[in-house]
Amino acid sequence: MALAAAGRVLLQAGSRLGRREVVDGARRFANKRVEVEADEAAGIAVMKLKNPPVNSLSLEFLTEFLISLEKLENNKNFRGVILTSERPGVFSAGLDLMEMYGRNPAHYAEYWRAVQELWLRLYLSNMILVCAINGTSPAGGCLMALTCDHRIMADNPKYTIGLNESQLGIVAPFWFKDNFVNTVGYRTAEHALQLGLLFPPAEALKLGIVDEVVPEDQVHSKAQSVMAQWMAIPDHSRQLTKNMMRKAMADNLIKQREADIQNFVSFISRDSIQKSLHTYLEKLKQKKG
Numbered sequence: 001m002a003l004a005a006a007g008r009v010l011l012q013a014g015s016r017l018g019r020r021e022v023v024d025g026a027r028r029f030a031n032k033r034v035e036v037e038a039d040e041a042a043g044i045a046v047m048k049l050k051n052p053p054v055n056s057l058s059l060e061f062l063t064e065f066l067i068s069l070e071k072l073e074n075n076k077n078f079r080g081v082i083l084t085s086e087r088p089g090v091f092s093a094g095l096d097l098m099e100m101y102g103r104n105p106a107h108y109a110e111y112w113r114a115v116q117e118l119w120l121r122l123y124l125s126n127m128i129l130v131c132a133i134n135g136t137s138p139a140g141g142c143l144m145a146l147t148c149d150h151r152i153m154a155d156n157p158k159y160t161i162g163l164n165e166s167q168l169g170i171v172a173p174f175w176f177k178d179n180f181v182n183t184v185g186y187r188t189a190e191h192a193l194q195l196g197l198l199f200p201p202a203e204a205l206k207l208g209i210v211d212e213v214v215p216e217d218q219v220h221s222k223a224q225s226v227m228a229q230w231m232a233i234p235d236h237s238r239q240l241t242k243n244m245m246r247k248a249m250a251d252n253l254i255k256q257r258e259a260d261i262q263n264f265v266s267f268i269s270r271d272s273i274q275k276s277l278h279t280y281l282e283k284l285k286q287k288k289g
């Protein structure tokens with residue numbers, strides 16, 4: 001119920017943005033930041049993140065992504081989604097730092113609600129989600145991948161994945177932490193979260209952050225073959241099992257959603273946290289010059 005209401009708000013936000021949909025033979029639809037190649041006969045869609053330069057999860061991106069996902073969820077012909085980046089090299093740089101820096105409390109609250117919504121929608125999706133991680137994926141990018149049922153990462157040692165929030169002077173919220181703990185186990189999560197570690201593919205595989213590492217040019221074909229394997233399982237039994245495994249964790253956020261937003265707003269508004277973000281943003285800039 002709460003999810004449906006939030007979804008309506010996002011749809012309204014989407015139309016406020018005035019984005020026009022491009023429909024190409026009903027097989028491909030795109031808004032500015034998300035491209036969907038939808039093969040209705042096969043029941044599979046490929047969702048490509050395309051929010052240059054680094055697929056950061058801005059409020060506009062989150063809104064467009066949620067609208068595209070909802071379209072697929074509402075069409076019962078679609079059973080599986082492959083999530084990937086349109087720009088190989090960066091899967092997603094995570095939450096958009098500019099949405100959390102130098103804004104007002106109302107903006108922080110709106111942004112955080114959308115971040116929660118993305119996580120809940122992906123984590124509780126009835127569809128099979130396969131993540132084709134074709135680039136670096138820190139923090140919120142990693143979280144997005146963690147919501148999927150199966151993760152395949154490109155074997156490129158330049159790419160890393162993990163929850164690096166503590167390196168930015170911020171804290172991974174409890175539901176990021178829970179999702180991570182449920183994936184890699186408590187001790188690994190405790191260690192990695194405190195140090196804000198980012199792992200190259202081989203290490204990520206060893207720790208269970210990803211399920212498979214394959215040569216870069218095989219990420220998409222592998223995602224298709226994994227999807228075929230998952231599609232062979234009857235939907236009702238797979239969905240009931242997924243729900244049984246995930247519901248308690250999602251409910252834990254749903255029941256304290258407003259408190260979580262308030263925590264985020266007061267945490268991110270602190271002068272000390274804004275200073276940390278400023279320092280990190282400067283570091284990103286200096287890296288270039």
Ligand SMILES: CCCCCCCCCCCCC/C=C/C(=O)SCCNC(=O)CCNC(=O)[C@H](O)C(C)(C)COP(=O)(O)OP(=O)(O)OC[C@H]1O[C@@H](n2cnc3c(N)ncnc32)[C@H](O)[C@@H]1OP(=O)(O)O
Pocket residue numbers: 053054056090092093094095096097098136138139140141164165168170171172173263264267268281284285287288
């Ligand atoms: C008492 C306890 C209470 C607890 C309460 C908890 C409350 C909750 C607290 C807050 C929780 C927040 C959780 C946050 C999650 C996140 O996801 S934070 C984001 C983390 N992301 C990163 O650290 C990645 C940073 N980026 C990079 O490392 C690199 O950009 C890259 C991804 C490796 C790509 O490198 P490259 O291709 O070389 O591109 P760049 O030149 O570095 O970047 C291009 C431009 O993009 C900008 N940019 C990069 N990342 C981001 C980003 N995440 N958001 C916004 N913008 C980004 C970068 O600055 C460049 O900009 P220009 O200089 O203007 O070109």
